[in-house]
Amino acid sequence: MELLKRLSEAVGVPGHEEGIRALVKEELEGLVDELRTDVLGNVIGLKRGKGQKRVMLAAHMDEIGFLVKHIEKEGFLRIEPLGGFDPRVLLAERVLVHTRGGDLPGVVGSKPIHILTEEERKKPVEIKELFIDLGLPAEEVKKAVRIGDSVTLQQEFTQFGEVVSGKALDDRVGLYVIIEALRRVKRHRCDVYLVATTQEEVGLRGAHVSGFGISPDIAIAVDVTLACDVPGVSEAEQITRLGQGTAIKLKDAASISNPRLVRRLVDLAEEKGIKYQLEILPRGGTDAGALQLTKEGVAAATVSVPTRNVHTVVEVAHKGDIEASIALLAAFLEVAHEGDYTL
Numbered sequence: 001m002e003l004l005k006r007l008s009e010a011v012g013v014p015g016h017e018e019g020i021r022a023l024v025k026e027e028l029e030g031l032v033d034e035l036r037t038d039v040l041g042n043v044i045g046l047k048r049g050k051g052q053k054r055v056m057l058a059a060h061m062d063e064i065g066f067l068v069k070h071i072e073k074e075g076f077l078r079i080e081p082l083g084g085f086d087p088r089v090l091l092a093e094r095v096l097v098h099t100r101g102g103d104l105p106g107v108v109g110s111k112p113i114h115i116l117t118e119e120e121r122k123k124p125v126e127i128k129e130l131f132i133d134l135g136l137p138a139e140e141v142k143k144a145v146r147i148g149d150s151v152t153l154q155q156e157f158t159q160f161g162e163v164v165s166g167k168a169l170d171d172r173v174g175l176y177v178i179i180e181a182l183r184r185v186k187r188h189r190c191d192v193y194l195v196a197t198t199q200e201e202v203g204l205r206g207a208h209v210s211g212f213g214i215s216p217d218i219a220i221a222v223d224v225t226l227a228c229d230v231p232g233v234s235e236a237e238q239i240t241r242l243g244q245g246t247a248i249k250l251k252d253a254a255s256i257s258n259p260r261l262v263r264r265l266v267d268l269a270e271e272k273g274i275k276y277q278l279e280i281l282p283r284g285g286t287d288a289g290a291l292q293l294t295k296e297g298v299a300a301a302t303v304s305v306p307t308r309n310v311h312t313v314v315e316v317a318h319k320g321d322i323e324a325s326i327a328l329l330a331a332f333l334e335v336a337h338e339g340d341y342t343l
């Protein structure tokens with residue numbers, strides 16, 4: 001879990017993934033035969049097999065965050081979101097502003113409840129009302145911070161009970177899973193492309209171009225999915241449950257998984273005794289949505305890690321589900337050269 005901790009704590013908002021990219025490259029160095037970065041910043045590792053099919057495993061590097069869009073005359077920063085944070089979870093969080101001269105720590109400030117009017121108390125908070133307080137005089141803020149500097153939330157990775165928790169498990173846990181799956185696979189005849197994609201949270205953009213460059217026969221996105229197995233949610237609405245295994249996605253708003261590929265994954269899980277659940281996600285999508293539309297079409301699916309509190313800095317994932325996801329992908333890579341996924 002040491003690697004997952006480093007991945008979770010690394011920084012990189014969409015389009016500005018340099019921090020996490022450096023870490024991913026370092027991790028993939030000795031693990032793949034070829035390593036390159038494309039113009040959108042995707043990191044592409046190739047581990048050669050026997051050239052029987054190209055299989056792409058994709059997980060996104062970017063995390064939701066912000067850009068500085070305005071500096072108030074008092075030195076407070078206004079922010080533009082990159083990806084979908086629920087403003088309710090931003091109140092009272094610690095942040096880092098990534099400037100040319102280094103990282104500046106700060107907090108997300110808001111008006112205290114004591115001075116809110118009755119009306120204001122009833123209204124949900126909006127991002128445009130929030131501001132970042134760097135605890136510095138305005139002149140110093142203006143010297144250090146530029147419009148467009150990126151902002152991430154601070155959070156230490158932790159483990160408790162049977163789970164791990166931290167920021168950006170979406171989708172650093174996916175990166176962890178594909179890296180560990182490649183480490184674990186014994187023999188594979190397919191060529192494996194391990195891709196850490198960029199800009200997923202703003203529209204699957206890195207996946208679009210990396211898929212085109214690789215032109216895989218099979219693409220599997222590895223991402224988190226919602227685990228709504230919490231009080232107040234009926235069983236029918238839970239999507240997935242923590243601890244019930246890796247989730248093989250049937251559909252979300254961006255893709256319908258290739259049914260033959262789903263069947264293959266399900267059969268493998270049963271054969272190997274890997275705990276799995278089937279997932280239907282009404283809203284949201286993964287890189288599979290872009291990858292299936294590459295060139296003349298690609299057999300694509302998503303393997304998900306069930307996660308509670310998605311898009312907060314207390315995302316929670318179960319160690320057993322992470323392990324099951326690694327085991328399933330490693331098993332698939334060994335047999336991925338077989339079979340035809342044309343419908």
Ligand code: CO
Binds near residue numbers: 170201311
């Ligand atoms: Co996300």
Ligand code: ZN
Binds near residue numbers: 171
């Ligand atoms: Zn994600």
